[in-house]
Amino acid sequence: MIALVLPLLLLVSATASAGGHEFDDLVKAIERHYGTRRTHIPLMGVANLFVKVAHPAGTSGLKLALFDNLTVSDEDAAQLNRFMEAAAGGGLHPTIRTHSRGGEAAFLYTGEAGRNTRVLIATFDRNQATVIEVTVSMEVLMKLIQSPGDANQMFGIGS
Amino acid sequence: MRFAALLAAVLVPLTAQEIKMPPGLDKLAAKAEESVDITLDSSMLRMAARFLSDKDADEALARKAISGLRSITVHSFQFANDGQYDPADVAAIRSQLQAPPWSRMLGVKSRSTGEDVDIYFKVDAGGQLGGIFLLCAAPRELTLVSLVGTIDPEHLADLGGQFHIPALDFDYHRFRGAK
Numbered sequence: 001m002i003a004l005v006l007p008l009l010l011l012v013s014a015t016a017s018a019g020g021h022e023f024d025d026l027v028k029a030i031e032r033h034y035g036t037r038r039t040h041i042p043l044m045g046v047a048n049l050f051v052k053v054a055h056p057a058g059t060s061g062l063k064l065a066l067f068d069n070l071t072v073s074d075e076d077a078a079q080l081n082r083f084m085e086a087a088a089g090g091g092l093h094p095t096i097r098t099h100s101r102g103g104e105a106a107f108l109y110t111g112e113a114g115r116n117t118r119v120l121i122a123t124f125d126r127n128q129a130t131v132i133e134v135t136v137s138m139e140v141l142m143k144l145i146q147s148p149g150d151a152n153q154m155f156g157i158g159s
Numbered sequence: 160m161r162f163a164a165l166l167a168a169v170l171v172p173l174t175a176q177e178i179k180m181p182p183g184l185d186k187l188a189a190k191a192e193e194s195v196d197i198t199l200d201s202s203m204l205r206m207a208a209r210f211l212s213d214k215d216a217d218e219a220l221a222r223k224a225i226s227g228l229r230s231i232t233v234h235s236f237q238f239a240n241d242g243q244y245d246p247a248d249v250a251a252i253r254s255q256l257q258a259p260p261w262s263r264m265l266g267v268k269s270r271s272t273g274e275d276v277d278i279y280f281k282v283d284a285g286g287q288l289g290g291i292f293l294l295c296a297a298p299r300e301l302t303l304v305s306l307v308g309t310i311d312p313e314h315l316a317d318l319g320g321q322f323h324i325p326a327l328d329f330d331y332h333r334f335r336g337a338k
Contacts (some may be wrong), residue, residue, distance in 0.1 A: 076186075076189040077186075077188035077189045077194070078185050078186050078188065078189060081185065081188070093198070093200055093202075093203065094198060095197065095198060095199065095203065096195065096196065096197050096198075097195075097196045098193070098194065098195045098196075099188040099189075099191065099193070099194045100192065100193050100194075101191065101192045101193075101239070110203060112202055112206065117203075117206060138206055138207065138209065138210030139210065141206075141210075142207070142210065145197070145322065145323075146323075
């Protein structure tokens, strides 16, 4: 178990250097807005949630925050948009937002990072949310633009 | 004739004149099965242009198409049932496109599918093209695409399928010949 969790922790925590504080700002805003705390990854196994963080080619500097038990059932797409407009972005450019009637939503913010792009992704799925910050190649960015809702799958985050 | 003059003109960007989206549009996402909003600014488009390959024919065409653009904005809604969006919202958008600098260059209405596609060009006093607005309204689908900057009209269809822009069955040369 420790062997599984330790590399994951190192991967998530050791990559917090690049970029601004948009990731932390958004995580704090979600915590405040929904009155919750990000899920600590070592407890994921106990919570019967299987999380495997992949590091696909063309990505670096991954930061990840997961949230469970959000009370978003009475929040519609317009309200979520307003929350994200106020909470996210900072120095990043709002690039894509998607909503589905099933309550899934994805928000993607981008900013230049040399030859690559720094991307902040927030996905909401009923009572769960994921915030990812990662630097990606243009090829990966194009895939994210085509299917922003698949970001979790792309980075191997599943429940 | 007017169209030919437009084409012959050197393509330079105009000052962006935003089309105001009706407030009701923001609420449409709640009714839609799927909704997508995309805003690509000039820096993102520059990066995308660098990424697209000259060796791949489709990518080369898309690269050429976006090379002069300053922004691409797409609002796309798909609905489970007919009549989910308010025609007044669509009319409010169309009304902004009725007067100069906008001109409706193409309108296709399908009786069988109920699809209504309009393409508007933004032309300045010197006859130069500075933007394109695409409005696709179908009983269960509404897509609004705004391209700001310079684009050769013959490359418009090359953007179809990219960046969530709907596939465009639009042959500019045929259209030009028909004018």
